[in-house]
Amino acid sequence: MGLIKNIKSYSEGIQISAEKREILTSFLSNGFPTTKDEEWKYTSLKKVIANEYSIENKGTIIDSSVIEKYSLGLKNKIIFSDGRLINSPSIKGVNINGFSEFESANTDSILQLNKALSKNGFTISVDKNTALENPIEILFFSTTVNGFSQYRNQISIGENSEVKFIERLQNLNNSASFVNHFTQINCAENTKVEYNKIQNNTAESQLIDTVNVYQEQDSTCNINTLIFGGSFIRNNLNFEQNGSNCESNMNGVSILNNNQLADNHTFVDHKSAHCRSNEMYKGVYLDNSKGVFNGKIMVRPDAQKIDAFQSNNNLLLSDTSSIDSKPQLEIYADDVKCSHGCTIGQLDDDALFYMRSRGIGIEEAKAVLTYAFASEAIENISVEQVKSLAKKLLAKKLNVDLDFSL
């Protein structure tokens, strides 16, 4: 059996358009990507798709105490329960709706599947000249046992607007759920967008998350990804800069333990001149966890005066953890400054000794150093609540009772 069979039998019983049917048929004949695909070289989906999933969501009502537990307590909350939009705030200048169909350029097979099967997600459009003071919090709750869900979301930001988002996917049971999540963000001229992803789902949960960002002239888009929970996480983050003076920033922190796997794939496509991109991914690996990083920077011909920086730093804190990193540069223009750096190492023994000789326990000393390592990326987040949550989760994950928010 397995997921492919589940999808097959599910698809036989649903009404979808001929186009979607065609996509689905081709997906079913090709199957999920394998480690023979260059983009999936280090991450195997074999185990994930061998499980049995239930594709039809039941949709149970959840009570407010649950929401409170997982929310950051922000004023503007968009809440989904098993894909159904159950709460949306009314904000001036912002239109929030449920799922809508839209085209996506990316042809990756996971996205094809998303396109064919999606029925849930959000559509947000922000009017011109709107600067939101309060961030918008988006919560996806799932109650289905072993559910396989597709969310398809689109955000369109009007010219000269500024808005921040926080997104969180949360299972309300401990089953091995699998989410195929896709978000497309369109940034019009002179917009500022920050999108924070808190990936701290239950231990068995599995996720493939794709974000495509399209930027116009003078826009800035920051995507921050915080990975703490879940057994399998694959993030595809793609930026396309279509106008001059764009800025794309990516920050990522992964703190993994047990048998967790986190795979971060990023791609910045510099299509226009005078643009910038900054990327900083930090990974901390404990126990049997495994990390994968693949960062690609492409500078198209004639996209001159590009500054693109990428760094990927990793701490391997156990004997059985591993990391596969592949920072890539593809440059077709000469007047650019592009660099990438990648380090893999351990905590400094001298620094640990220094702290221990001053009466700080080994766990605490390690945690302080680990925090110092990860903080560079965490500090780039502008939403205070997210920052402090990240610090809390970090302390929890490292098993220490420390407050880093000094």
Next chain:
Amino acid sequence: MSEQKRQSEDKLLEKVTSSEYKYGFTTDVESDTIPKGLSEDVVRIISAKKNEPEWMLQYRLKAYNAWLEMEEPNWANINYTKPNYQEIIYYSAPKQKPVLDSLDDLDPEMKEMFDKLGISIDEQNKLANVAVDIVMDSVSVATSFKETLAEKGIIFCPISDAIQDHPELVKKYLGSVVPARDNFFSALNAAVFSDGSFCYIPKGVKCPMELSTYFRINEAGTGQFERTLLIADEGSQVSYLEGCTAPMRDENQLHAAVVELIAMDNADIKYSTVQNWYPGNAEGVGGVFNFVTKRGICHKSAKISWTQVETGSAVTWKYPSCILKGDNSIGEFFSVAVTNNRQQADTGTKMIHLGKNTKSTIIAKGISAGKSEGNYRGLVRISKGATNSRNFSQCDSLLMGNKCGSHTFPYIEVKNNSSKVEHEATTSKIGEDQIFYCNQRGIGTEAAIALIVNGYCKDVLNQLPMEFAVEAQKLLEISLEGSVG
């Protein structure tokens, strides 16, 4: 940038792009060739011509059969028309193999060719203290200093001689680092290699001179399949130089060589290459396809150091690698890869850390000009047992002109937590401020670029032995002529 400056820069680039290959000429030496095409019979003919023992023939046939089942790899970031393997002549040798006591016996035409290249054997013999084993169209024509080396117990001879005289060594080590089935080109090479060099340094011997081989492709439509096997026994030390220049041809020529290095405990091998095969003309017509498999294995506390200066070939596909099997072994890779006009290079290295406390260093410098594409592709793999291993990688790219591309594909795989890996890469062009600084001090733009390029490559050029460093600088100048004074 001001319009005027842009124009002068364009002019400069045009000059760079239009510089022609200096070493394009062919030598008329009668050749003993077999009909083109590849089949089991051809493999048998090559083996028979070489008067090889049965085990060698079997080795070739096994490789040939493996090759038949393999597909030409296409994962590299290069575009080329795949050669028709039935259109290639797999064996050609100068008709008479001269047994030379002195250089005077050398075919005068060949001698002239060497002079044109500036090699001048006699001069090198006397002055540079270099033993030169010249390979011309697959068969060695001159071997010198053999006696001096023999005194020390060093075996340095064409591999075909080694198969006859030292079958036990060849049998033991041939294909032990690069198995015939390793990849498409290594299988092809194993099936049809006609000659190459064999070198064995006995235990504890420090080779008193630099060993070198000059490879040349001479016969039109002849693919050259070199095989180099270098064994450094326990505690020995050797520095090996390899250099290539090829005559101008309009037909694509295939070069699929295999180099195997074996460094036993505490041995030290330094392998340097200057490669200047014909890169094709400015439109990308002709040129050599350089598909080479180079790999070395390090036993305990051994060291292998690869240094390469790659300026030629239309298409390069080459990854000199180190398998750091023994504890405390060291691998190094220093590379300058220059591409111009429509050249394409996909080159880099693999460092496979298996032993404890193993160290590797990678310094790769790419220079792309004209409409060329330069790629760095590297793998650093730290396996579970390779505790306390260390890797440092640096790959920089320099772009000259806005039609060229430069790409890096580093793969880093770390499986234990006591190892440290650092990787950094940068891509940029020569800064306008740097050139301005030089101009201001009376250094012309061309000289300034030469100065900067030389400084940029210094880390790698410094690794080359003296004689080669000079030649390498010459090559850089020729490759980037117009901008490098």
